[in-house]
Structures are given as C-alpha cells and as structure tokens.
Amino acid sequence: MDTNSSPSTAVARAGDSTAAPARNRRIAVIGAGIAGLAATKVLTAVGHEVVTFDVEPDVGGVWCPTRHYPGLTTQNTRMTYEFSDHPAPSSWPDYPDAAQWHSYLRGYADRFDLGASLRLGTGVTLAKPTADGWDLRLDNGDQVEAAHLVVANGVFSRxxxxxxxxxxxxxxxxxxxxxxxxxxxxxxxxxxxxxxxxxxxxxxxxxxxxxxxxxxxxxxxxxxxWKAAKNLLGKHFEDVAITRLGEALFGNPKVFGPVFGVLSRATIKQQGLAPLDLIPPGRFEEILSSSAxxxxxxxxxxxxxxxxxxxxxxxxxxxxxxxxxxxxxxxxxxxxxxxxxxxxxxxxxFEQDVPFLDNSSSLRAPDGAFELFRNVLPHQTPNLTFAGYNTSLVSSLSAEAGAIWIAAHLAGALTLPPTAQRQAQVRADLAARAAQTRGKHASGTVVLPRSLGNIDKLLGDLHAVLPRRVRMKQWSRRSFSTDFRETFGAAVRELRSAG
The missing domain is CATH 3.50.50.60 (FAD/NAD(P)-binding domain)
Structure with missing residues (x-):
C-alpha cells in the first residue's frame, strides 16, 4: 500500500492494541456538540450501539440555541469549520451566524440518522466504572449501563x-x-x-x-x-494560520522572529491600535499560543x-x-x-470539568491538566476515552479524527507505546504547552499551534496519512475540511469491514 498516494489505511492490521477488539457494544457518549456528534456518527457507522446524552434540549453544544448570544458567528470560515463529509451550503456567508451553524449541525444529525441515539435534555449526574464498563445515573433518575464511555462534554461547556x-x-x-x-x-x-x-x-x-x-x-x-485581522497584507488569516507553513512558523517563533515583527507592525497600523492605546504587551506570535x-x-x-x-x-x-x-x-x-x-x-x-466522573482527579496532573494520550486516552482508567479535548483551529476535523481514533482503539486496531512511555510523552507535551501559553492551555486541551500536526499524529496511529498531493497543497493554502474526506472515509470503511 502506498500511503503517499492513497487515502487507504491499515487500521485493521495494526496489531498490538491497548483495547480488546469488540463489536456491537453499547457506547455511552456524554455531549451532543461537535465532538459528541462526530463520535456518535463514527461509532455507529462501525457497528456499535450508541446512546448520546446532552443536558441541552437540542444538539450543537456551544451552538445550541439556548447558548447563543448577540453577535455570535463562527470564527472559522465554513470551509474550514464544516465536517469533512457534510458541506455547508455554499450560499451562506463565509462566517455563518449562530442560527445557521446550529441548523448545519442539526442537518448533520439528520443526514446520518443520529436521532435514534440522542437523548437530549438529559444530563448524566454520575458515571461509575464497573467490572464490565460503566454505570450511568441520569438526572431524571434513570440508570444506564454501557461497556465504554466517551466524554464529549466540551471544553467550553461550563x-x-x-x-x-x-x-x-x-x-x-x-x-x-x-x-x-x-x-x-x-x-x-x-x-x-x-x-x-x-x-x-x-x-x-x-x-x-x-x-x-x-x-x-x-x-x-x-x-x-492580539486580535487577528481577517485579511492582512493581502492574505486571509486562514491562509497563514491553517497551513502547514503557518504551523511551522508559529511553532518556531524564535527562528521566524522577523516575520512576526512585520505582521505585528502591519496589524497595529491596520487596526489603528496605537492611538487607542490598545497595543497588546505580548509578542505577536502568541496569537496562536492558547487561542486564536x-x-x-x-x-x-x-x-x-x-x-x-x-x-x-x-x-x-x-x-x-x-x-x-x-x-x-x-x-x-x-x-x-x-x-x-x-x-x-x-x-x-470556561472551566474544563467532568463533575459526573467518579474519582476524576486520577485523570489530571497536579496542576489540573488532563493527562490524556493524544488528548483522547487516559493512562489508567479502562473503557474511557475523551472526544473534543484537542482544541484547535479546525475543531470539527480534530473531532472527526479523534472519533475515528476511538473507533480504532475499540476495535483493537492501534499499536500504541507502553503506558509508561505514553505517560512520559503526555508529561512532556503538557510541560511544553504550559510554557508556551503561560499555563493558559485550557487544562491541557489546547493543541495549538499544531492543529494539523495533531491530526497527523492521530492518523499516524491508524497507519493512515493524507495523500502527498494534498499535504503539499496545504503548505501554501489553507487546509479545507474536504481535504480529509477521502482519508477519513477510508478509515471508517476499513474499520467497518474489519468487524
């Protein structure tokens, strides 16, 4: 298989796995936002029974109408915020408003027939591990058992x-x-x-x-x-930040200091910050340190x-x-x-918290950061994964990649390092993020500035890779969601056929 020219994957042949292969298990997902919907869709597609809970009355997480606020629009263009296999209407503005994006997510749930899995307006008050999985207590008094739990409650939920x-x-x-x-x-x-x-x-x-x-x-x-201008020096923000070249620039600020000097001066002039006394004290490259x-x-x-x-x-x-x-x-x-x-x-x-998890402190480092390999897998708690805890500039794509990674993990199709090695890697990653962001890394869930790099690692664990022609294009222009359609789709199909 030539992974440089084909979107095919080798997930079903990966060997030594951290999870026992299983099919048709009941999977509980907490959260019906972007990450929860992606997890529900992928896990259902590969053969699991999925039940997804959300305390809000509708899907969408931050895009649920109960959480809208005046002036809310997407921060990404629809071309980089949409799921890889569900395009937003081309007639919409580049930055859709809150009502439009909620309708987009509702359309995603309808298109992939997720309604049967959704239990909206239902919160999980307690999730306790058992010998066979999880025992969930709901806010209506019901009790639900599941073999595996996916936490997708959102890092912007509380x-x-x-x-x-x-x-x-x-x-x-x-x-x-x-x-x-x-x-x-x-x-x-x-x-x-x-x-x-x-x-x-x-x-x-x-x-x-x-x-x-x-x-x-x-x-x-x-x-x-710093506030990014949508267009600066003739370039759209996404054509810098959401490119492989941009990730290399922002990931090596000392090397590219003169570039950031030009960008900061241009931003100050274009936004008129000096007369307003609104020039930020930090370096311009910090614009992608903990948020954008x-x-x-x-x-x-x-x-x-x-x-x-x-x-x-x-x-x-x-x-x-x-x-x-x-x-x-x-x-x-x-x-x-x-x-x-x-x-x-x-x-x-927001506070990144999992109040429903019994003994959730075991998931965190002393500073409160979540210790999750690939921002998905805890070290010691079995039958538990996290979705959407990899905050990036391409949240929907990160959620999709994470959902496929979870599906491969449940299928026993991942070859991962030993636990001790994973722990050391996570500690090193968290230390680097804390240094880069002055500790403002959303409890360890921020993967900026390497949004694409994080997806590369997830795909690499699946023995998958974007075609070379796509990766080369992403060096010079923004990475569109559709770039990942073939690779993500092939991974899901292979997982489904392997079951």
Missing part, C-alpha cells in the same frame, strides 16, 4: 464566573451578571450601563452587539492580546467612535448596590474607578 465581593447587594439593587452563553439577549442591555469583562471573541462580539442598544458599554480586560481570536468586525471603529470604552489592564474588585449609595448597581475596578453597571457580561472563560 462558564467560569468570578465570585466578586458584594454580589448579593449588587443583585438586590437590580444588577444582573451573565456569561454570554447563559441566555444573554439584547433586551438584557436595554436602558442599562453594561460592563463586559474579558477580551476574547465572546467579549468583543457582545460588546459590539450590545452597544447598539445599551446606555453605555465598557470593556474591562485584565490583559490585552479574530477581531470582531467594526470593534476598533466602535472604540474610536466612543461607542465602546476599553479600560485596559483592569479587573473588577467588587460590586456595589443599594440605597446607602446611589441606589444603582455599580462595579468598582481595581484602580478605584466606579462604573455604573446594570449588566455585567462575564466573558471570563
């Missing part, structure tokens, strides 16, 4: 809202605190002074959207970081026009409210500035 002093008095005065994903609406901001905490995509998206209706909008970022945030359309223009005020390098010290002062809710910053704040949008990130 908003992390600071516990500010004075919150009770603030609420009594009518103040409201919400994360963007907690049902935030435009109506929440009407006739209110709004304080948005954070500087990520959701912070800037909501600040822009709410500025059209709020009395005032103030953004309070503890630390500024595109500049929200019109955001810097709104700051220039005074519709949005940015209090950089600040944080909220306490909340106030009540008749003993002005009677209105307020936020006090760490420099003593007092802001009227009828609504506080806490765009302060």
């Amino acid at each position: 908003p992390l809202i600071p516990e500010w002093p004075g919150a009770d008095a603030y609420a009594e005065a009518g103040g409201v605190v919400k994360a963007p994903s907690q049902g935030l609406t435009l109506a929440d901001a009407r006739d209110r002074h709004v304080v948005v905490v954070g500087y990520g995509k959701s912070a800037c998206d909501t600040a822009m959207a709410l500025s059209a209706i709020a009395d005032s909008v103030t953004l309070v970022p503890r630390r500024l970081f 945030s595109l500049a929200t359309d019109g955001f810097f223009d709104a700051v220039r026009a005074g519709r949005i005020t940015v209090r950089r390098d600040r944080s909220i010290a306490e909340l106030r409210g009540g008749a003993d002062r002005t009677g209105r809710p307020e936020a006090v910053l760490d420099d003593g500035t007092v802001l009227p704040a009828g609504l506080i949008v806490a765009a302060t990130g």
